Amino acid sequence: MLHVILLECAIELVPRELTSLKEIQANARRRRKKPGQLMLDQTHHGRAMTRLDGKEQRGRPDITFLSLLSILETPLCKAGLLTVHLHLLDGRVIEINPDVRLPRNYDRFIGLFEQLLMNGRIPPEGEPLAKIIDTSLPDLIRDLAAGSSESLVLLAIEGGTKTSAESLRNILPQDSSVHVILGVGAFPHGDMPDSVRDLFSTHLELDKEVMMAWHVCAEVLWAYSSRVGIIGRW
Numbered sequence: 001m002l003h004v005i006l007l008e009c010a011i012e013l014v015p016r017e018l019t020s021l022k023e024i025q026a027n028a029r030r031r032r033k034k035p036g037q038l039m040l041d042q043t044h045h046g047r048a049m050t051r052l053d054g055k056e057q058r059g060r061p062d063i064t065f066l067s068l069l070s071i072l073e074t075p076l077c078k079a080g081l082l083t084v085h086l087h088l089l090d091g092r093v094i095e096i097n098p099d100v101r102l103p104r105n106y107d108r109f110i111g112l113f114e115q116l117l118m119n120g121r122i123p124p125e126g127e128p129l130a131k132i133i134d135t136s137l138p139d140l141i142r143d144l145a146a147g148s149s150e151s152l153v154l155l156a157i158e159g160g161t162k163t164s165a166e167s168l169r170n171i172l173p174q175d176s177s178v179h180v181i182l183g184v185g186a187f188p189h190g191d192m193p194d195s196v197r198d199l200f201s202t203h204l205e206l207d208k209e210v211m212m213a214w215h216v217c218a219e220v221l222w223a224y225s226s227r228v229g230i231i232g233r234w
């Protein structure tokens, strides 16, 4: 089983300190929403965001969107061997239903995730596609790892152990009952906080260059899928 956790996801609603700014109010009018109901997005709120602490790491929901697109609806996901969680910058954790069909359209994804951040789940009734769960990142990792007697807790990170595509494949277990937890940062700039980094026992650098989060997700997911025999069987 592969458990992907997107770390420090740059998704949040427009914070209170920006809601009275003209640029935000105009954007809210165009979207027929209240300013505090809008997803913070550097594309639309870049100028206002210069006032925010930690602005380099915030307002990039596209990273989460593209990463989710790269891992959901894959053969591994369809085989029931994938779970996905989002860990937000404020520490909250979102569980994604792996059977979800994510909107292909970015604006629709934003609308849906605005509702999720406001109401704690989407849709409001019935089986959730995604919901905020009452756990912390350390507890989540511990619980996922406890699902099997053996587990691997991997963090993709620059500066980790240099790991070629071949070595990556060899590190991954052939037995899909062994739980593999993979952390990938879903923020644009800055360093992974030590408090997050230290929760992962194995750190892997997959290329000498910095990679996009969705490429990292895709690389590990396809290596794992091939290792456990979900793809490449004819």
Ligand SMILES: C[S@@+](CC[C@H](N)C(=O)[O-])C[C@H]1O[C@@H](n2cnc3c(N)ncnc32)[C@H](O)[C@@H]1O
Pocket: 155, 156, 157, 158, 183, 184, 185, 186, 187, 188, 189, 190, 191, 192, 204, 205, 206, 207, 208, 209, 210, 211, 212, 213, 216
């Ligand atoms: C654009 S980076 C985030 C930038 C940030 N400087 C960092 O150090 O995490 C997105 C994420 O992809 C993963 N990543 C990026 N480059 C990588 C590499 N060369 N090897 C392994 N993982 C990498 C990391 O999990 C990283 O957090």
